[in-house]
Amino acid sequence: xxxxxxxxxxxxxxxxxxxxxxxxxxxxxxxxxxxxxxxxxxxxxxxxxxxxxxxxxxxxxxxxxxxxxxxxxxxxxxxxxxxxxxxxxxxxxxxxxxxxxxxxxxxxxxxxxxxxxxxxxxxxxxxxxxxxxxxxxxxxxxxxxxxxxxxxxxxx
Amino acid sequence: xxxxxxxxxxxxxxxxxxxxxxxxxxxxxxxxxxxxxxxxxxxxxxxxxxxxxxxxxxxxxxxxxxxxxxxxxxxxxxxxxxxxxxxxxxxxxxxxxxxxxxxxxxxxxxxxxxxxxxxxxxxxxxxxxxxxxxxxxxxxxxxxxxxxxxxxxxxxxxxxxx
Amino acid sequence: xxxxxxxxxxxxxxxxxxxxxxxxxxxxxxxxxxxxxxxxxxxxxxxxxxxxxxxxxxxxxxxxxxxxxxxxxxxxxxxxxxxxxxxxxxxxxxxxxxxxxxxxxxxxxxxxxxxxxxxxxxxxxxxxx
Numbered sequence: 452x453x454x455x456x457x458x459x460x461x462x463x464x465x466x467x468x469x470x471x472x473x474x475x476x477x478x479x480x481x482x483x484x485x486x487x488x489x490x491x492x493x494x495x496x497x498x499x500x501x502x503x504x505x506x507x508x509x510x511x512x513x514x515x516x517x518x519x520x521x522x523x524x525x526x527x528x529x530x531x532x533x534x535x536x537x538x539x540x541x542x543x544x545x546x547x548x549x550x551x552x553x554x555x556x557x558x559x560x561x562x563x564x565x566x567x568x569x570x571x572x573x574x575x576x577x578x579x580x581x582x583x584x585x586x587x588x589x590x591x592x593x594x595x596x597x598x599x600x601x602x603x604x605x606x607x
Numbered sequence: 608x609x610x611x612x613x614x615x616x617x618x619x620x621x622x623x624x625x626x627x628x629x630x631x632x633x634x635x636x637x638x639x640x641x642x643x644x645x646x647x648x649x650x651x652x653x654x655x656x657x658x659x660x661x662x663x664x665x666x667x668x669x670x671x672x673x674x675x676x677x678x679x680x681x682x683x684x685x686x687x688x689x690x691x692x693x694x695x696x697x698x699x700x701x702x703x704x705x706x707x708x709x710x711x712x713x714x715x716x717x718x719x720x721x722x723x724x725x726x727x728x729x730x731x732x733x734x735x736x737x738x739x740x741x742x743x744x745x746x747x748x749x750x751x752x753x754x755x756x757x758x759x760x761x762x763x764x765x766x767x768x769x
Numbered sequence: 770x771x772x773x774x775x776x777x778x779x780x781x782x783x784x785x786x787x788x789x790x791x792x793x794x795x796x797x798x799x800x801x802x803x804x805x806x807x808x809x810x811x812x813x814x815x816x817x818x819x820x821x822x823x824x825x826x827x828x829x830x831x832x833x834x835x836x837x838x839x840x841x842x843x844x845x846x847x848x849x850x851x852x853x854x855x856x857x858x859x860x861x862x863x864x865x866x867x868x869x870x871x872x873x874x875x876x877x878x879x880x881x882x883x884x885x886x887x888x889x890x891x892x893x894x895x896x897x898x
Contacts, residue, residue: 527679707814
C-alpha cells in the first residue's frame with residue numbers, strides 16, 4: 452500500500468499553479484475501513500493530495516534544494532462532498548508565496564463540477580543537515596528518491 | 608493498511624475530554640514512502656488520529672446515535688515531526704456540541720513536547736443530509752472503534768492501570 | 770457590559786474572518802454569508818459556535834437560521850416563491866433582518882441572501898439586550 456495521494460500532475464505554471472489528478476479505487480486498502488458499507492476517500496487524504504501537489508511546486512521552484520517538505524499549518528479545510536471509488540479528483544493549488552524555507556497556498560479538489568475539498572495551508576521546507584550536518588547523506592537520498600517520483604508524476 | 612490511527616485510550620471523560628495514544632512503528636508501510644530515506648508520520652495522519660480521538664468523544668457524548676464525520680479542519684499547526692519509535696498522545700476536548708455538529712480542540716504531544724495543535728468541526732450527518740444519500744446504519748462507528756472504547760472502560764472498571 | 774453596535778460589528782467581523790478564512794476587508798455590513806463570503810452549511814454551525822463563545826450567548830440554530838423550516842414547508846413556498854404566509858413566518862422568526870429588498874421578488878432561492886453580516890450583528894445586539 453503506497454502512500455502517494457496523487458496519480459499524475461497534469462499542468463504546471465512554475466512557482467504559481469499546479470493541477471494534479473487522483474483516481475479513487477476500491478483497491479485502496481483503507482477504504483475497507485472507511486467506511487465498511489460506504490467507502491469514501493478519507494478527508495485527510497484529500498488534504499494530503501493538496502499538500503503533495505503544493506510540495507511539487509516547491510521542489511520544482513527550489514530545484515530540490517530541500518529534502519523535507521512538510522505541512523506546517525492547515526486552516527479552513529472544508530469537506531463539501533465525498534470522493535467514492537470510480538471518481539477522479541482534480542486538485543488545483545495556487546501558491547501565494549514560495550520561499551526557501553516556507554510557502555503558502557490555497558487549494559481545491561473537484562470532481563467534474565462538484566467541489567470536494569478546499570483549503571489554505573503553509574508548508575515548511577528544510578534539510579536534516581540544517582540541524583545535524585551528519586544527515587547530509589540522508590538528505591541526498593531523500594532528494595534522489597523524490598526526483599524519481601517526480602519523473603513518475605510529471606512528463607514535460 | 609488499517610484505517611485506525613489510535614492504539615488505546617488513556618483517559619475518557621464522557622462529554623468532555625479524552626486522551627488516546629498511538630505508537631509509531633516502522634512496521635507501518637506508508638512511512639517508507641514518507642519519506643524514502645527518512646520515515647516520519649505524515650501530518651495528515653496525525654490530524655486523522657486526532658479526528659478519531661475527538662470523533663469517538665463526540666459520538667459517545669450522544670450515545671453513538673449519529674454518524675459523526677469530520678466536516679472541517681479549523682486549524683492544524685505542527686511544531687515537530689514524529690518518527691518510528693515515538694509514542695504520541697492525543698488530547699481532545701469538546702468545545703461546543705449541538706444536535707447538528709460539534710467543535711473540538713486538541714493537542715498532540717510526545718512526552719511533554721507539543722507536536723501539534725488541532726481544532727476540528729464534526730458534522731452529525733443524519734441531521735445535515737445536504738441532499739446526499741447515506742446508508743441507514745451507523746457505518747462510522749465500527750466494531751474497531753467500539754472495542755477501543757470498551758477495552759478502556761473494562762480496564763478502568765477492573766481497576767487496572769491504563 | 771453594554772456593547773455598542775460598532776464593538777459588536779468588529780467582533781462579528783473577527784468571527785467571520787476566522788471561520789471563513791477571509792481578509793478583514795472582505796467583510797461588509799451588506800455582504801451575504803453564502804453569496805459574498807462563501808459560507809456553507811458547516812460554516813454556519815462553526816459561526817454559531819464561535820458567536821456563542823465570543824458573546825457568551827446561547828444560539829439555538831432555529832433562531833439564527835430559521836429559513837430552512839420555511840423553505841421546506843409547502844404552505845410557505847409555492848411556485849418557487851415564498852408565499853405571504855411564508856413571508857410573515859420568516860419575518861416573525863427573523864426580526865433582526867431587513868426584508869424590504871426580498872419582498873420585491875420573494876424567490877425562494879434568494880432566501881439565503883437574507884443572511885448578511887448586518888443581520889448577524891442585529892441578531893447579536895438583540896441577544897445582548
